[in-house]
Amino acid sequence: QDTSCNQQRTIVIPYVGTILGGLVPGELIVIHGSVPDDADRFQVDLQCGSSIKPRADVAFHFNPRFKWSGCVVCNTLEREKWGWEEITYEMPFQKGRPFEIVIMILKDKFQVSVNKKHLLLYNHRISLERIDTLGIYGKVQIKSIEFVSNSDPFLWKGERAERGGCKYQGVLKMSSSFTINLKSSDSKDIALHLNPRLKNKVFVRNSYLHDSWGEEEKEVTHFPFSPGMYFELIIFCDAHQFKVAVNGVHTLEYKHRFKQLEKINVLEVTGDVQLLDVRSW
Incomplete structure (x- = not known):
């Protein structure tokens, strides 16, 4: 399995990849994929390592759940204990449909958009410097994972x-x-x-x-x-x-x-x- 997160082919789930160079404010994580018809939930985790026992801390746990009307649960795992859940009662994902997740890294928070529409903000509970791994788990199909730095020269002028x-x-x-x-x-x-x-x-x-x-x-x-x-x-x-x-x-x-x-x-x-x-x- 590749350890780089810049992928342009179908990715095997569960996916665990190293974030080369870590995360810095202004950077985007762009994930393209689709939701299977039988999906009940999936998650995108920004992790502090990839240890299974003890389980690595998860700085940002992004967890769409499709039961009932659906919601997106966000949380942080520290020392194998979950913190308080932040729940967004809006479901931007549809079963059987493709999606684009954009996670913007800001100095004090993560900002998430789905299909080019703002979804939620999540304040950092663990410092950015500790995040070095991206994990994707559950019932989801991932086509590509890309990192876009704030130095990429795409600027509209006039x-x-x-x-x-x-x-x-x-x-x-x-x-x-x-x-x-x-x-x-x-x-x-x-x-x-x-x-x-x-x-x-x-x-x-x-x-x-x-x-x-x-x-x-x-x-x-x-x-x-x-x-x-x-x-x-x-x-x-x-x-x-x-x-x-x-x-x-x-x-x-x-x-x-x-x-x-x-x-x-x-x-x-x-x-x-x-x-x-x-x-x-």
């Missing part, structure tokens, strides 16, 4: 998509800021300018109308971004305002200053962000 999307998914680079603009193609006007600035934890909103910027709006109860994190940002447009949610949590509202909403047909994304997906509906 890309545009017609018909401004409402849902954005991406990964923040370990840097300062990024911008989302909703614009009209027949003028210089910017109906909505979103500019999260990570260094100062400021979320700027504004509009560019008649060749000048308006007054900035900065108030937000909680700054939702951190360097290296995976995020899903949704912009909902109603008759009076834009509403913005990040990772499923309502973050802000912005009253329309640009009134001709039907003319907004350009999306512009710039800055230090890796854009994974854009959708509109």
Whole structure:
């Protein structure tokens, strides 16, 4: 059995592989696989070694369970004793269907998305430095396991998509800021300018109308971004305002200053962000 976790073929389960070089903040673990029709549960464990007796500590135990309506249980095993369970009563996996799990390593927590949708956060209970093994067990089929470092050179600069999307998914680079603009193609006007600035934890909103910027709006109860994190940002447009949610949590509202909403047909994304997906509906 291979001990490297970068795999591109069908992987035998149970799988236990060494994490070469350990884990660092900003790194992604990307797992592609599928759930068998008879699955009852499976688990992905970030372990401190591979000992069976005594059982190695498990820093992060990610355990989808399919009984009843289904849930995802997360926990930590230390000195052969489980801690308190953190249960997410949402089941993003479907029997007989493929999936993509992305585990983002952050300085103080793990962030998990499934099929490009944010699922959960789990605070570290064991230091990252101790994690050196990835284990996958249970009724699951795994096609590939990949590690993506934060130095991988995928950066969007000034890309545009017609018909401004409402849902954005991406990964923040370990840097300062990024911008989302909703614009009209027949003028210089910017109906909505979103500019999260990570260094100062400021979320700027504004509009560019008649060749000048308006007054900035900065108030937000909680700054939702951190360097290296995976995020899903949704912009909902109603008759009076834009509403913005990040990772499923309502973050802000912005009253329309640009009134001709039907003319907004350009999306512009710039800055230090890796854009994974854009959708509109």
